[in-house]
């Protein structure tokens with residue numbers, strides 16, 4: 437069975453989501469494209485659509501724009517993945533679903549862990565994040581997790597969530613065999 441024609445759209449600030457999107461696309465012989473003006477036209481003819489967005493304060497960036505065209509893609513399997521520095525967990529996944537109203541749509545959703553590097557942020561975001569991270573790490577009786585967050589000021593977090601990407605690729609490949617229906 438040939439792979440289904442897959443397009444992976446992404447929104448990425450510091451490159452993690454972009455890398456994941458490109459890796460998924462390569463492994464399913466698809467295409468990875470940034471979610472920018474005119475993206476809908478590029479989605480035409482797709483048999484599977486994937487959207488990946490970086491997480492900021494619990495919001496999956498670009499998701500609203502992507503889902504605003506949801507009805508146009510009725511019948512096509514849709515996969516959404518979020519990329520945040522938080523360790524994926526059932527509770528964290530549920531919070532993302534609730535905050536981003538994902539349960540209003542018929543989509544498959546994966547929470548992927550990404551890297552965090554303060555130095556890749558623009559001046560303003562870097563300034564704000566540095567202050568926030570420092571204050572968490574310096575809390576009185578800070579827990580081990582809070583101290584780890586504080587450490588991000590001086591030490592980037594480098595993560596590649598290989599397992600989750602393999603899972604997404606497996607699901608897309610399963611579509612071509614007719615294993616799953618939209």
Ligand SMILES: Cc1cc2nc3c(=O)[nH]c(=O)nc-3n(C[C@H](O)[C@H](O)[C@H](O)COP(=O)(O)O)c2cc1C
Nearest residue numbers: 448449450451452453490492493494520521522550
């Ligand atoms: C302003 C800001 C807010 C963030 N908020 C969250 C968050 O709420 N949850 C989370 O898991 N990660 C959060 N992160 C971390 C990013 O989601 C993470 O670094 C991700 O890998 C970035 O993806 P990108 O490289 O594609 O932009 C935040 C990062 C920034 C800069």
